[in-house]
Amino acid sequence: MAGVPRVTGAGSGRGGARRPLFVGTIFTGSFLLFLVQPMVARMVLPMLGGAPAVWNSAMLVYQALLLAGYAYAHRLARLPLRRQVRVHLALLAFAALTLPVTLVTLPPARPGWEAVWVPALFALSVGPVFLLVSAQAPLMQRWFAADPRAGEPWALYAASNLGSFAGLMAYPLLAEPLLPLTGQSWAWSAGYALLFVLVAVAAWSRWRLHDVTVAARADDERGESGDPAIGWRRIALWLGLSAVPSGLMLSTTTHLTTDIFAMPLLWVIPLGLYLLSMVAAFADRRAPARAITALAPLVMLAGGGMAMVSRHSTTLAQVAVTVVLLFVVCVALHARLYESRPVPSQLTRFYLVMATGGALGGVFTALVAPLVFDWTWEHPLLVFMAAMLLPFPVLLDWRRMRGLDAGMARFAAIVVFLVAALLCWFLLDVAADVEPGPQRWVLTGAIAVLGLALLPWRWAWLMVLLGVMLAQGGVETIQASWDGLRKRSYFGVYTVRDYPSSDLRVLAHGTTLHGEQSTDPALRLVPVSYYGPGSGVGIAFANAGQLVGQNARVGVLGLGAGTLACFARPGQQWVFFEIDPVVLQYSRDRTFTYLQDCAPDAKVVIGDARLELARMPDASLDLLAMDAFSSDAIPMHLITDEAFGEYLRVLSPDGILLVHISNRFIELEPIVAAEAKQRGLAAAIRDDAPPPTGLLTPSSWVALARDPARLEDLRRLAPAMEWKALQPPAPRPWTDDRASILPYIRWHNILGKP
Secondary structure, eight states: OTTOOOOTTTTOHHHHHTHHHHHHHHHHHHHHHHHHHHHHHHHTHHHHOOOHHHHHHHHHHHHHHHHHHHHHHHHHTTSOHHHHHHHHHHHHHHHGGGOSOOOOOOOOOOTTOHHHHHHHHHHHHHHHHHHHHHHHHHHHHHHHHTSTTSOOOTHHHHHHHHHHHHHHHHIIIIIHHHSOHHHHHHHHHHHHHHHHHHHHHHHHHHTTSOHHHHHHHHHIIIIISSSOOOOHHHHHHHHHHHHHHHHHHHHHHHHIIIIIOOOTTTTHHHHHHHHHHHHHHTSSOOHHHHHHHHHHHHHHHHHGGGGGOOSOOSSSHHHHHHHHHHHHHHHHHHHHHHHTOOOGGGHHHHHHHHHHHHHHHHHIIIIIHHHHOSSOTHHHHHHHHHHHHOOOOOSOOGGGOTTOOHHHHHHHHHHHHHHHHHHHHHHHHHTTSSSOOHHHHHHHHHHHHHHHTTTTSHHHHHHHHHHHHIIIIIHHHHHHHHTTOEEEETTEEEEEEEEGGGTEEEEEETTEEEEEEEOSTTTTTSOOBTTSTTSHHHHHHHTHHHHHOTTOEEEEEOOTTOGGGGGOOTTOEEEEEESOHHHHHHHHTTSSOHHHHHOTTOEEEESOHHHHHTTSOTTOEEEEEEOOOBTTBOOGGGSSHHHHHHHHHHEEEEEEEEEEOOOSSBOOHHHHHHHHHHHTOEEEEEEEOOOSOSSBOOEEEEEEESSHHHHHHHHHHSTTSOOBOOOOOOSSOOOSSOOOSGGGBOHHHHTTOO
């Protein structure tokens, strides 16, 4: 690459001998960065819950702080080396005064302002230490390169991302299961102290270098070296090559958790692959990055077509295709970014532009897209933008085949393009099946192979990619948006569909059913889906008058379609708690009529249910149903010991709590059983498995009461409906300070096994 000097004997001498010190310092700092990210996100759960957008907002803050840290490193690097050391160590020591990491106190988020409140909370809570720790990667590389015997510093960036990946994996696998939040915070503080020592030792290793060396390198940065000046075109390329992978990582997270597979902790996979892509792209050994880049066009055609799919798959095939696509594309784009790197003296400027691009990708995905789009349209857009930026190894260049003139090459390309377009038309019909079959994969593979022949004509290759996207699910997804079936909020994507053949209207949150209503006038106000007459909540609410009196006070956490409102009877007082105003709007505009037709006087409180319950008087409810989920993700803060304490506080002494634990991926029964055991509550579970009529859905509801006689009354009022004892409890209940879902994941469902 022009302009990047090759140092003979790189890594030799005393500077090179200290390379492990700088690698260890950079690795430690990056490890701490990606350990604190999920730790703070975990801390905020009791305030806002676990919607995917909360994590995207957190990532946006981290990207902004990373940008600020890189800007600080870039500005600091202009100073003489010893002054850099003094300033940086002093600021690191000053930031330590904010430890251990805790959340600042902010007023609760107003409805509709979560996209601003969440970033503010993260920035104020962890901003100073995060900014300074994020600066250590480019700064340590700059100090490393200050010794001319050290060699080029770029591979140290690979070590940085390897440390980030290790920190990211360490949190769910080690920190969260083994330590309470307070212990995690103190352990992180100890890591920060270690980092301070390592930075000080690294500074000492460069202390005797004369500042003239650093000043000469600063002259290089001002354009006095032999490297061509960095123009706006090169900076624009750096921005694009960093913004698209960053945005694609976040959009992949949203796309997976919203439309493909609402699996808990799925956000770890895209972020981890994004970090590993930079490990490969910035490594000294270029063979792996070049091999992956060569495969990128084929992977893009084979997997990029899934970018517009908006229906749930019961297998891991789409997940695997989507995450492989993310990794390959990120490696290819980051490798192109590496190949366009400047001389080491301009290292901090290069990383500053990279961080700016990453922040721009985050702003587009986390802030702009939820406001502009009704679905996760940012994902296919970013996939297509990535395709435009891919470096193309031309495997078959029709224009240069021996004995083939330019006119014949163009004609052959047109024929290949038309055949690929015809196969896309066939694929459109085949992909209409809910489950992908062999024919679909064969057609996709054939189109991908034909697309490789069109690599010399990027526009034709891009059109084939667009055709695959439309055929695999894009037409259906566009039609749903065109018909106005979707609404998007900070908390997710909601889809309402009518099925005339079964007289049914369905509300889905992501891929998960959240409510139904019959469009048959005779059945319009009959509770269906999870709330039928055989469900645990249906039995309790239908017999509320006999259980707790005719003037029962009833609370429901989670509105959904409002189905439970049709259990309301005259004289009862009902209150619903709903975090998302979009869900309430479905009832107010009569998309679903349960609430207005059955309980028009019911109170609906907008806000986080746990925070709103805290404002209610003691013993103000007789029945309380907890039915709040974000797709299949669990709002963990609603099932901790502290949350149950709040539920019991607002329940009357003879009150009954009903907890909906139906979930495809998490076994919640042991958690609830542990809570019942600790608090000495009577508990029973009702597993309802209604006939497959299309109106009722299997469900599992746990009933809890202080007095066992209340549950005996429940059994007596519906003797045909079996209530069973709960399975053995978990070792301990979840708490706000300590909880981990890993032991309770239903791996057989995730892996698609019976």
